[in-house]
Amino acid sequence: MATTDEKRGPFDYSNDPVRPSPHLLVRKDEPFNAEPTLSALVRRYITPVPEFFKRNHGPIPDLDASKHTVSVEAPELPSITSRRFNMSELRQFPKREIIAAIQCAGNRRDGLNKLAKVKGVIWAAGTIGNATWAGATMRDVLLAAGVPEYDDPAVRGWHVSFEAIGECEEDRVYGSSIPLWMAMSPNRDVLLAYEMNGATLTRDHGYPIRVIVPGVIGARSVKWLDRITIQPAESNSFFQQRDYKILPPHVRENELAEWWPRLVALQELNVQSVICEPTEDQSVNGGPLTIRGYAISGAYWRMHVSVDGGRTWKMAELYNTSPSPERHWGWTLWALRVPKLSIDAELVCRAWDAAGNTQPELPVYNYRGVMNNAQHRIRVLPSSKV
Amino acid sequence: MATTDEKRGPFDYSNDPVRPSPHLLVRKDEPFNAEPTLSALVRRYITPVPEFFKRNHGPIPDLDASKHTVSVEAPELPSITSRRFNMSELRQFPKREIIAAIQCAGNRRDGLNKLAKVKGVIWAAGTIGNATWAGATMRDVLLAAGVPEYDDPAVRGWHVSFEAIGECEEDRVYGSSIPLWMAMSPNRDVLLAYEMNGATLTRDHGYPIRVIVPGVIGARSVKWLDRITIQPAESNSFFQQRDYKILPPHVRENELAEWWPRLVALQELNVQSVICEPTEDQSVNGGPLTIRGYAISGAYWRMHVSVDGGRTWKMAELYNTSPSPERHWGWTLWALRVPKLSIDAELVCRAWDAAGNTQPELPVYNYRGVMNNAQHRIRVLPSSKV
Known part of the structure; x- marks a missing residue:
């Protein structure tokens, strides 16, 4: 897949989707990162798919839904046997539809960059969008896989780790985790979503299946979902352990290694x-x-x-x-x-x-x-x- | 019980408990309202009972635990038969102990009173305390009474209303409510508590039984609990409908009636x-x-x-x-x-x-x-x- 081209970096972006929207401001071409203008964003309660921000860490996977499966594993829980769900199995769970705003943790990074140089794509205030998402609830899928209730002493305080398919610039694959209580709680509405705004997910937004974690930074709503792991600790991913954390104001590049382990991984969004x-x-x-x-x-x-x-x-x-x-x-x-x-x-x-x-x-x-x-x-x- | 004495108001406070603490600042004698000094408060991780703030709206009930019962009712839910739990029945549920800080919504009211006159007991920053609380979980008791899971369409969006025994200056009795999902959610730890800091509750803190709603304004942790009602709407109590709401800055006494119905009842605490x-x-x-x-x-x-x-x-x-x-x-x-x-x-x-x-x-x-x-x-x- 990745044909290394000296001039273009290690990854091949030539198969990325074509994205027609006059209101999208492209912040980076490869990986593709773009946000809508604010006047386009505020025009509709439900953000149209073409104008919904795109945040990527690698080339966009081009998956075949008829062959795609999502595994649920819990290597440290002997009572669980790993299993894979294909798309038609996931569609057999009761379909839940919710309206949820997804916001990137880096939304409005430009405001902090005015104070001092920041590391990351310099987003304005458009890396947020409000869509309807539909799919199976994470709760139903985990229960079907035999995961105990989050209150069970065997798994209390555990986490649910997600891994995407596809290449990623910062790590082996894109990964993240959320607490098991959040994944399982009926009123948190965590979804395995296959539809956005009433239509099949587009490739840019995670086709054929992605996680939606309402109320939490977008980084946890993993796209092109490949693997779900129930585990005692948070994900080992770069994006959980070494990124998406609020560093103290004085910390710069040379102190990251020292500070990252001392800080909590971001989850819930602020006001x-x-x-x-x-x-x-x-x-x-x-x-x-x-x-x-x-x-x-x-x-x-x-x-x-x-x-x-x-x-x-x-x-x-x-x-x-x-x-x-x-x-x-x-x-x-x-x-x-x-x-x-x-x-x-x-x-x-x-x-x-x-x-x-x-x-x-x-x-x-x-x-x-x-x-x-x-x-x-x-x-x-x-x-x-x- | 209440012998009207022209000089002392409609209620009889002569049977209130004697409270020996050199660190308690009494803000009002009848009803008894007191908070500890800040230097006493910060001295221990677990706040001792005598130094824990007391917030009351009437005389302190003097109840007989051997006769006391708590009713659970759901008049609008035909599947539920009202029932009463006595104290030994409540003690038969698995005992859950948690550490929780309880804070009055009026904590630090003195800071707002410096901006303009405010209505209420002028508290400093001592109407907060951190204690261990033990009792039955609200979830267990409601399930035993036949209340469906909060996700059940029959009760989705419903509330749990609490009423105290005893006289109250602002209303018939003291009452409040919380959403049913909060009362039933395993990770919210709402308790029917009969112990504080390892000992039987004192009269000041709700003997023999009170509600503890962690993470929520103290007003919802109803003391001397008499009645629990599962209902489609919030409590009709003064303390839910017409108080404990954040009024816009310009509103004064003469506009309260107009504003109260437009504002949401406070629940969760801020940072x-x-x-x-x-x-x-x-x-x-x-x-x-x-x-x-x-x-x-x-x-x-x-x-x-x-x-x-x-x-x-x-x-x-x-x-x-x-x-x-x-x-x-x-x-x-x-x-x-x-x-x-x-x-x-x-x-x-x-x-x-x-x-x-x-x-x-x-x-x-x-x-x-x-x-x-x-x-x-x-x-x-x-x-x-x-």
Whole structure:
């Protein structure tokens, strides 16, 4: 598969899908990494597949669904016999459909890169998307494979490790893990998904089967799923052990090896909101103007928007389609109509979750540029000045 | 029981327990509301019962455990027959012991009262305590009463309502509710507790039986438990419908009726940390000095302390006895040794949870003064200046 070409690196990207979207900003061609413009992103509650961000660590696998299987193994649990599920077996489990926003841990990395140089693809605020996902629940598949309930002393505190098929730049294959309680808990809605927005998954998004872990950084929603392992410890993967962690502000490249083992692997997402319209430095007239954006912080929350740099705040109108609070994984779109804007207005937004957590006023630097959820601030230029 | 005495109000508090603790600051005598000093609080990982904050809304019930029962009812679920459990029946369920910090939603209300007048007992940062709690799991008791799994379509999205025995100033009785999924989820560890720190509950803390809801505002951990009702909606209690909600900053007394129905009832706690030693305006020498405090934000987190008003931060040493991350309900005590302090040093602390949420730099006002988790700031006076 990988024909080494000196000029192009060790991997062959020539079989990657063709991706037609005028709203996608390509941050890197090989591996393919792209995010939509913010004004495209905020236009629809369900993000269309072509405009959904693509985050890759290698060439896109080109799998044959009729031959593909997913193995479930638990080498340290004698009661379990390894088994493989093919796609038609996975489709025989009850089909669960959920709406879930998936966000990359590196979303808004550009904001941290302004503080000091960060390592990673310099994403803006578009590496988030809100889709419907359908498939078997991880719970059903693990129970069918004989995995005990997560409360069973034999597996309490264990983890579920996922491995993808395909080549990967940083490790042997792409891998990640989540705690077993999360994988098995009925109200966490972890899926083995084969559909996105009502259609078969596209290659870019994990065809024929991927993990969806709602409420957790996108890195754990492993695409092109090959292997599930139930094990006492977290995944040994680069992406669990040595990446996707929040480094202290002073740590740089030469201290990574020392710090990585001391830090916890990221899972749950923090409170987040972003202004998508208007955009930074957009020229607008003095008003009226509608400010729009997205937020993720569960179903029950408040959205504050300021047009004076954070001195005063107004509550925005919210739009989401939450079925019930404990199963709310979708994002919320919000809007605030402002009658008048001052010259050089600084727009700021901050979301609050049900517990009263909110976004920090200013970003705190970390070298890998992850989990930036500082209040989103943009300046607009009144058109009279332009 | 309640002999009305014009001079003393409608309730009789003469049978309240005698409470000997030199470290308890009484905020209100009737009903009894008291919190420990911060330096007493930070001294031990497990808070002793006499120094554990007391939050009451009426006289303390004086119940006979040999006659006390707890009912489980579900009037809108035909499959369930109401039943009552007496204390020896409750003790026959497997005994679960957990360490959990319980925090009042009004903890640190004094910080919001500095911004504008708030309604409620003006608590400092001592309405939190960390104890071992033991009893039957709510899950076991509800299953024994015939309540279906929370994922069952018959009860999906339902709530579990708790009522206490005894008189209450704001309502007929004290009541609250939590979502059924939370009550039933094995990894939420909701208890019907009859022991605190290895001994029978004291009257002040709910003898003979109380609810413990880890990770949630103290208001839901109903004491002197009388009645459990499984129902489609939240509790109708004053404390669920019309209190313990975060009002927008502009709302005052005359707008409460309009705002309460529009706001969600508080449940989960936000990220919190407090400096307990030294205390505000304490005179200290120029150093070395050990700064100590508590934090709640799950097992995996970081604790930042600043001695220059938040310009620079150091990581504190942590102490907790977490058995496993998904079951961590205890607080963490932390300490930072500082070699030297400047004149008029401003000490600040901020905790981070595993998701990267942290405490806001400055408090945001709400009239009921709940959920204040702003970065805790104190000024110390170097003794050379005193």
